[in-house]
Every structure is written in structure tokens, then in C-alpha cells.
Amino acid sequence: MNPMAANPPITNPPVATPFFFYLLAATMIIGGILVITRKNAIHSAMALITALLAQAGLYLMLYAPFVAGVQIILYAGGIMVLFLFVIMLINLERNMKERQFNKQWLVGIVAAAALGGLFITVYTTSTRGKELFPEGRVAYADGQNTQAIASLLFDRGAGQYMFAFEIASLLLLVAIIGAVVMAKKRI
Amino acid sequence: MNELMQYIQSYLGSDRTPGGAGNIFWATVYILLVFGGLSVAVIAMNWLERKILAHMQVRLGPMRVGPHGLLQPIADAIKLLLKEDIIPAEADKVIFWIAPFIVVLAAFTVFVVVPFGPTHAITDMNIGILFMLGVSSLSVLGIVTAGWASNSHYPLIGALRSSAQMVSYEVAMGLAVVSAIMMTSLGSLATGLYGAGNVDSQVSGTLSMIGIVQAQQAQGVWFVFKFFPLGLIAFGMFAIAMVAETNRAPFDLPEAESELTAGFHTEYSGFRWSLFFLAEYSAMIAVSSIAVTLWLGGWLRPFPSVHGPSIAIPHIWPPADPSAPTGALDFVLALCPGISFLLLGAMCFYNVQRMPKHPLFKVQTLGLAGFGAVLALIGLILFVPPVRDRVGDIFWFSAKVTGFMYLYIWYRGTFPRYRFDQLMKVGWKILLPTGLALLILTALFGMRADISTQFLGGLGQ
């Protein structure tokens, strides 16, 4: 029996998409705001974790389950653990008493609002903007996200990213060795 | 109302999981069943651990609370609920509250994709195994925050050590999992025994949990026996890494009582501690489910491709579903669920007869007899053909996971503890190279036919 038959192309429409989209987007935005407004660094880190998990949910809604899984494993489960280790091991007493925002907060808000307005204008009014973000689902059938990424990476004909992939992994290896060498006390 | 009934009926007879079919009602039912079953399993695991460990140590374990200590876990749960909730001074209350929540969340969410049968899962994500590994790595976050929130040196050191250990062994787990996933891409008997697949062919590998078991079914062999001994070594590697991942003996230095640093859950008392305990046992069951699905054939019965001669017994066999196999071996193994529950009931009745004949023991004797009667009744129900045909998959899956639980308890009773640096040495210097070598060898074996057609002009097939 073909393993692919376990996931035949989807025939039922997805359920309650707007509700889940707004829920996940709101979680992400609130998480992001909490990251920058909390004084306690650990609270900020936990808010960032929430935001990253919400982002994984958004990836799922875009029918990119592989990216969602990798987001959970790497970001929420790896990088945030690293953040937490660092926050816990350095002395943060002094930082907790600092002011959270400096005197230029008004200028910052105005600049962010202007940039956001610019983006929204470009997207909604100009035709070029609309071409950048086409509506609708990606063309893959439901079960093909992992296979498509694998094909892009590894396939003999279609794969264009093999070299970049290998170089990136070599870079990571150098980084690991460098970190170990720097952190050892004695050779 | 009629619409509701239609909605409910529309799912029955489907060949997909409720999540895959988009049926919210049945998905909720399955979620509740899995949640309830998991809670019962954790409670049973508590009792089993104390009894089995005690019997290994030449003693009896709990005997007083309920007949043979069967009500002991309930007494423990009540005690933990009634205990005073102590929060250390100057601990961060929000983080202190959140940490057990994260660990429990991670441990329970994993069960969304665990397959008890070809359609008996809450949903079947096509990144099933990736999802399970990812979400179970979120529990590291909970442990680190628990150690931090206790505001004391020793839990923090214990938490950091625990999380370092878990992260190290996730690497080894991942490598073992990848070599099992590679085996799923091998073709079925219809397309050539070891034909490699690519994205254009009919056959390709899959990360979905149900797909992995179906690949084993198509290839007619459990992956633990595939490419012998590679499958066995991968399974062994995962079995060791999963014990270290869940912080159980012999890798439980961060939470051992007789060591200097007392572990991340020192400052947690009462109900919060029981949440950690619940999460630990759920994580054990979750990683055992991964091992069972990937290597031991999931819900497949032993010898899935051997059927024996076809037999027919009126009103009892063959089953109503025309596509189900009808061999003699199928019939015998289909009786196993019922027989096992009858055996459990018989053990209860045997112990009833061994109870002391003293008036003070009357309630316990009656209780044990009632429990045995319930078990025997369940066994008899499992012989009824409609139930028997549906329950086989769930039974075999649960039986294999129970075997793993027994292994966990056995390890705890037998092995001394590894020291922390030896623990990390095993994870990085022994399991990691073995995993890499395994990966390469599995890939070589899988590509054997392809290589021979390419370079040797079609010598093997």
C-alpha cells in the first residue's frame, strides 16, 4: 500500500481559517510587544517563545508544515534555550532597574507608523505591490512540502541550493569548533 | 439535530483520521479519549513502577491502600492535591507558575500525532515525526525556567545540567530517527525490493507517523529487522537516547537525591510537583511511542506478512470487512487482546484466593474480586467479533509501549547512575559517531540496487 495514500489531496476545505489566523496573528503581535516592554529578561524570552510558536502556526496555515516543524525545533526549542541559558548565567540585577524606554519614544513611534503606512500603501494601491504577494495557496499538494524542499536541495536536476547548503553547514562546523576552542580552559 | 447526526455519521467508515477528514466532532472525541487514556496510563505506570521495582528488590511494594496497593496512586494524587503550595521567597511568581505548565503542554501535545491504528490518531500531519521531536524538545524550556524560578543555586545547576543532557541526546535520537525514515523510502515488493525512490516516482519516503507504519506493512518487515543489524543498532541507539532524554535511570544524575545538586523540581511541592511527574511519565510514553512506530511496526501484529492458511468458522471468522486477511495466524493473533485481559482477570482471582481469611480483609478481597471481574468482562467483550476486529491495532500498539515501560522500570532497578561527565561522553563520543556511521551505512544499503544499475550495468535488482 502506497505510503502516499495516507495523505490524499485535501477535499474538505480548511476549517475556520479567519478565526485561527486572527488568533495566531494577535498572539504574535502581543508576544512581540511584551518582548520589548517587559523589564524582566526572562519574561521577554518567554514572550518571544510564544511569538515564535504562533509563527509556526501561521506557517502551518500556509501549508508549509515542514517549515513549521523546523521553526519549532530550531527556534523555539534550540535558539530560545540558548537565549535562556545566557540570560540566566549573567548577572542582570542592574539591568532590571533601568528604564525601559528612553526619551525618544515619540520619535520612534512616529517613524514606525510612517514605515508601516508606506508598506500598506505599496501593497494595497500599486499593482506592483499586489504582484509581490499573490493570493491563494501555493501550488503543492498537501503532502509535498517536505519533498519539494528536499528536491530543491538535493535533486540532481532541479536542486539549485546544494552548494549553498554545504557551505552553510561548513560554516556552522567552523563556528562550533571555534566556540569549543574559545571556551575551553586548557587544551 | 439531524444535521448533527449526519455530521457524526459522515466520518464513520472513512479511511482517514478525524483531523485529516476535517471532522471536528470526532477529533474532539479522539482528543478526549487520548487525554483520558494518557492520564489512566500515567496512574497505572505509577502503580506498576512501585510494584515491579519492589518485586525486583525482594519486597512487596504498596499492599495496604486498596487490594495489592491498587488504590495507592489515587491516594498519592489526593495527598499531592491537598499539600500546601509553597513558593520560595523572592521567586518570580509568574515564571514559577508557568514552568510546569510548559512541560505538561509539551508532553501532552505530542500525542496529537501518535497512531494507534491506520485511522486511529487524532490527526496525521505529514511531518508527524518532526512534530513529535520538535514539541518534545520544548520541554527543555520548561525545565530551564523551573530551575531559574526556584531562586536557589542547586535547582539552577540541576536544571542546566538536565537541559544540557536532554539537548545532547536529542542529537543522537535525531540521527537514529533519520536512518529509520530513510528505510521508509524503499519500495514495496511490487516495485522491486530495494529500489530507491525519488520525488517523481510513485514511492517516496514519508515523515508521517501513519505512513511510516504503512511502509513497514508494505515492506512486510519491522524496521528493527531491516538491513540486519543496522535496524537493530538504530533501535538500540534510540532506546538508549530516549532513556537519557527523559532523565531516567541510569541517566538521572540531575534528579538523584543523594547527589549534591538536588534537581530542578526541588522547590516544587504538591500539585506543581505532580505536574512535573505527570509530564515525565507522558514523555516516557511519547518517546516509547516513537520507538514503537519507527522500529517495532506500530500497530502491526507480530509477523505482519505471514498469514497462514485461510480458515472459516461460521459467525466468528472471517471478519465482516472483506479486505481483511483471513489466515489462521490472523485468527489466533486476533484473539490475543481478549486472552490477555482474561489472563489479567485470572491473576486477580488467583490473588483473591490467596488473601488472608480475616474479617478485616473482607473489603479488600471483594474489591480485588470486583476488579478481576471487570477485567474478565472486558476480556470477554473483546472476543465479540465487531469489537475484536477493531481493537486489534490499538491493542498491539499499547502492548508494545507497555513493554517499553517495563524496560524503563527494569533499567531503574538494575543500573547504577552515570556521572554527569560520563553521561555527556556517552552521548557525544559514543552515540553520535555511531549514529553517523549508521546513517551512511543505511543509505548505502538502500541505494545498493541503484548503484549497481548505474555503475555495474544492472547486476542486481
Add this chain to the structure above:
Amino acid sequence: MTDPNTLSPLDLETPDKTFLDANELVINMGPQHPATHGVLRVILRLDGEKVLGLECVIGYLHRGVEKIAENRTYTMFNPYVDRMDYVAAVSNGLGYCETVEKLLNVEAPPRAQYIRVILTELNRMASHQLWLGTHALDIGAITPLFYTFRDREEILKIFEKYCGARLTTHAFRIGGLQYEAYDGFEKEVKNFVNFVKPKIDEYEELLTTNRIWLERTKGVGVISGKDCIALGVTGPVLRASGVKWDIRKALPYANYKNFDFDIPVGQNGDTYDRYIVRMAEFRQSLRIIEQAVEGIPAGPVMAKVPKVMKPPVGEVYHSIEAPKGELGYFIVSDGSTQPYRVRVRPPSFVNLQALDVMCRGQLVADVIAVIGTLDIVLGEVDR
């Protein structure tokens, strides 16, 4: 190879930086700890995970036993010695009774000596069984504890039948024994020997070739023979470091000359060797018991000892091989019925000095293993 004469006491001021900034950390393993086998306080100076040095603070169980001895007659003091090393109480009694007998110049009759040897060797086995169970428990193997305690029960049953007490037995009297061996004593001891031989194989099967046990104990807590002799360490610790010294063979007492047994000796002086030496001592004790039970002579069990004991003025030192090492008694008599001074040389007290040397350079988790392998009893260390 450290020279014990140059070991300096610890510098105990706590650093004023946070604990993760400092290079050195002073940690206290308090008197109440699941793994220190009693009320022992160990102050560790650490560099990260490595132990730079440690200091033991003792005295939490001091009861003034030696001072009490100055106000009791020789016979009245006999029950007190059991309470020092409460695990091997019979050996304590043997040491004391033999020392006073040496002072009084009497010798216990042969029958009493044979029964004394049997009970002492049984007690050596019981003490080693307790040691094995607790040592394995500290390293993490939780099951051998139950097996050794189950088998130790048989020994304690024999003691109970003989003198009425399981642990603090007060089995011996000055000049011999008070109680004749009960009916069936020889038979029960023979049954016990046959019962326990496969059990020792069981303990070995669980631990001796277990890879985790080997990794936890090989190379941990090494002390050389020279250091042992310099510090005065005796017992299985000394023998595991390669020095073949056992008082039962070197300065025999209580007719150990009549028995044929070997002295197990280790090579490396690490925890694993101490484990092997003690496991071999189990089997040697069984050999001695078997030979003793075969040949118990008939005769009286008590020598002619005056009712009121007034030993002549003088001093005597006598030592025996207790399960933990050399247990010595130094008694000064001034001619009266009460001793002038009783000084006990407890093996655990002297062996505890070696803890510092053994733990330098080891990891913190090994300190627990080393305390266990030294086999100390705080009742004896503090008296």
C-alpha cells in the same frame, strides 16, 4: 603522589563574588545528608566541578565514651564498646575483651575462642554486606541494598538466638563467653554458609562486570600504598593499595593461627579494588567459619577470672582486625577496679584522614563514592 605532611587546612572564608563568577567555591555537605553515612560534615573547596581539597568536621556523634570508661569497672564498660562501631559490634567487644584479658594475663579457653571467631567473622560479613548495600545505593544501584539486607537478616537471627540482641550484641565477656552456644548453633551456622555462598555470587553478578559500575569506580579515589602507610590507614583500604597487612596474619589473636585463609590484595588502590578486596573477604570469612565450625572443641567457655577485677598497674595496647581496619585499645590501669584511661584507636577515624588525599582532583559526584568506599561509621569516628 601527595605528601600528607604538606597538606594545609582549608581556607574557609567565603568569596564575596557571586558563585558563578568565582573560580573557587566552598560547598558544605552538611551533617544531614543522605549519603554521608551518619552525621559527618564535609566542607569542599571546588574549582568548577573538581575538588581542590576538603575538610571533615566531626564530633556530631561524640558521646564521651572514653571518659565514661574512667568511671566504670572493666566489666561495666563492656556494653559501651558495642555502641562505637554499631555495625560491627561483635568485633568491638572482641577487641576490648582481649585487651583486658591481656592486662589480666588470662586467656580465654579454646572453645570460647572458636565461638568468638565464628561470631566475629559472621559480623565481618554483616558489616561488609551493609557496606555493599549502602555503597551501591550511593552510586545509584538501588537494588543490591535489598538483597544484602535480606541476607544479613540470617546473620542477625543467629546473633539474636545466641545472645538476645541483633545489633549491639555484647556477646563476649572478659575471660570468655557468658552463654554456651545454643542447641543447633553449629547446624545453623553451616546452613547459613551454604545459604549465603550463591548470594555473594548474586551480588557480584549485579555489579562486578557492570560497565556503569566500572566507569564509576575505576580510577576513582586512588591512594597509593605509601600514602596509606604514612596516614595510618588500615583495613581493606590499605590492602587494596597493594600492602599485604592483616593483623589476623601479622599479629594473630584469638587462635586465628589455626585457620587457613588468604589475604586478598588489590593493585591500584582505587574504589574498584576496594570493592574487589571486600568481596574476596566475604569468601575468606566463609572459609574461616567453615573450618571453625568443624572443629569446635569441647570444654568450658569461661576462664577463671576474679569477680572483682583489679588488674596490675600497667598499660597495654592490643589491636584486632575489625571489618573496617585496625581497631586498637590502649588501656592504662592504676591497680583499681576502674581503668585509668581507655583510648580506642578507631579505624574509621584514622581512615577518614585519607578522604582529603583521595578526593583531590576528583569530581564532586565522586566524593560520595569515596566516602562510601572508605566504609566509615560515625559512631566510631566520634566515640
